[in-house]
Amino acid sequence: MTSRDEDLLQIAADWKRAGNDVAIATVTATWGSSPRQAGSQMIVDRDGRMLGSVSGGCVEGAVVREAMEIMDDGKPRLLDFGITNEQAWEVGLACGGKLQIYVERVE
Amino acid sequence: MKLALIEELAALATRRQPAAxxxxxxxxxxxIETAATATGALAEAIAADKSGEIDIDGRKHFALVRNPPPRIIIVGAVHITQGLAPMATLAGYDVAIVDPRGAFATSExxxxxxxxxxxPDDALTALQPDTRTAVITLTHDPKLDDPALIVALRSSxxxxGALGSKKTHAARVARLKEHGFGEGEIARIHGPAGLDIGAKSPAEIAISVLAQLTAARHQKPTAR
Structure with a gap:
């Protein structure tokens, strides 16, 4: 299933109203080559159901893990990903770019 | 993010109001700020339809820009349209199809x-093409295509785009000149519409048109 970025917030709201914990991840900045531009979003719920994307599939897994913590404590975080990251091989960007992602809980 | 903010963004989108x-x-x-309330860098971001980091009062902010969705008005509910409409929807466009011939524009x-x-001229006038709208005529019938093109040329x-061979397009250009349009104005029409990718089937022609339209939207020069 694909979704327009414009529709993702609505779907996140629907999931929340249905009683699920939901987090929204938004690309806030990119440097170098990066498949998704600033403003791209992904939503994820407590069961790990996800929609949308923030990269070409490189960092989504790591974002989901962070999103789970943010659903617990409600504190939004700004995440950095790039080839200089310690975990480059695990969650780095194969394309060699860098990006920043803001993750927040739907309240 | 509060649910109320998501609802407010949805309400603004329904009214086709640019916001962030x-x-x-x-x-x-x-x-949430709208094009009416935003100033400075935020107003620029909304106008450019570009989400990104901005500085407001020395603090780092992120502006998630939400403009009304781009739109394609397709004149002619023909075979190509049956491919183009779902492809355009997938690419994020609102699609409107215009065809006064009852047998063509059916919900089936x-x-x-x-x-x-x-x-077509009445339909286009009602739809009000703006800077986020593309108009493509696919009927091959001047009776239907020309009135749509005339309204489109007077819009932003x-x-x-207009489908048809080079010969058909030359005749179209001549007719539009008779309507008082200058060469520069008529040059806005991509005709024959679509990138030259050797498209043969209706679906392939739809791809070539959507590709050309994508390039136009992002102001990327391409061979016609």
């Missing part, structure tokens, strides 16, 4: 799509 959700990346505070052939059986549509 602004997040203070340090405090997490969020608010185009489920879930906005259909108009008005005459970001893309105007």
């Amino acid at each position: 959700l602004v997040t203070d990346l340090t405090s997490g505070a969020q608010r 052939r185009f489920p879930g799509t906005t259909l108009s059986q008005d005459w 549509a970001f893309y105007i």
Whole structure:
């Protein structure tokens, strides 16, 4: 299933109203080559159901893990990903770019 | 993000009003601004339709820009349209199909799509093409294509395309000149519409048109 970025917030709201914990991840900045531009979003719920994307599939897994913590404590975080990251091989960007992602809980 | 903010963004989108959700990346505070209330860098971001980081009062903010969705008005509910409409929807466009011939513009052939059986000039005038609208004529019939093109040429549509051979297009150009349009104005029409990718089937022609339209939207020069 694909979704327009414009529709993702609505779907996140629907999931929340249905009683699920939901987090929204938004690309806030990119440097170098990066498949998704600033403003791209992904939503994820407590069961790990996800929609949308923030990269070409490189960092989504790591974002989901962070999103789970943010659903617990409600504190939004700004995440950095790039080839200089310690975990480059695990969650780095194969394309060699860098990006920043803001993750927040739907309240 | 509060549910109320998501609802407010949805309400603004329904009214086709440009807006931005602004997040203070340090405090997490969020608010919505519209094109009417925004100033400075935020107003520029909304006008450019570009989400990104901006500085407001020395603090780092993120502006999530939400403009009304781009739109394609397709004149002619023909075979190519049956490919083009779902592809354009997938690419994020609102699609409106115009064809006064009752047998063509049916909801059976185009489920879930906005259909108009008005005459193309009336239909286009009602739809008000703006800078986020593309108009493509696919009927091959000057009786239907020309009235649509005339309205499109008087609008700020970001893309105007007309299907047909080079010969057909030359005849079209001559007719539009008779209507008083100058060469520069008529040159806005991509005709024959579509990138030259050797498209043969209706679906392939739809791809070539959508590719050309995508390039026009992002102001990327391409071979015609």
